[in-house]
Amino acid sequence: MTGRGGSGPGFPPVPDGYPESMSNLKSRAAKKAAKKAAKVTAKHAVHGAVSKTRRSPFHTATLLAAGTIVGAVGAWLAARSRYAPALGPGTPPSGA
Numbered sequence: 001m002t003g004r005g006g007s008g009p010g011f012p013p014v015p016d017g018y019p020e021s022m023s024n025l026k027s028r029a030a031k032k033a034a035k036k037a038a039k040v041t042a043k044h045a046v047h048g049a050v051s052k053t054r055r056s057p058f059h060t061a062t063l064l065a066a067g068t069i070v071g072a073v074g075a076w077l078a079a080r081s082r083y084a085p086a087l088g089p090g091t092p093p094s095g096a
Contacts, residue, residue, distance in 0.1 A: 053060045
């Protein structure tokens with residue numbers, strides 16, 4: 001081993017024959033593990049949603065419709081409030 005230095009304070013020096021970027025290998029492993037965890041979580045969530053839909057389809061459809069309506073109203077209000085101050089009362093939009 002030579003004294004090439006480690007990844008930071010408190011880390012041992014990098015042994016001969018190993019790349020300087022050992023931390024890159026660790027970060028790749030961490031990213032791979034994070035992707036796998038996200039994939040498993042998404043599959044679990046989809047499975048739960050499908051199961052719930054099969055057990056009570058009317059309740060699920062009602063909640064989905066209510067969420068869609070609330071989201072549409074919220075988007076409309078956000079878009080409206082974004083342009084309303086610049087236009088002022090009674091001023092038509094420039095595209096009209």
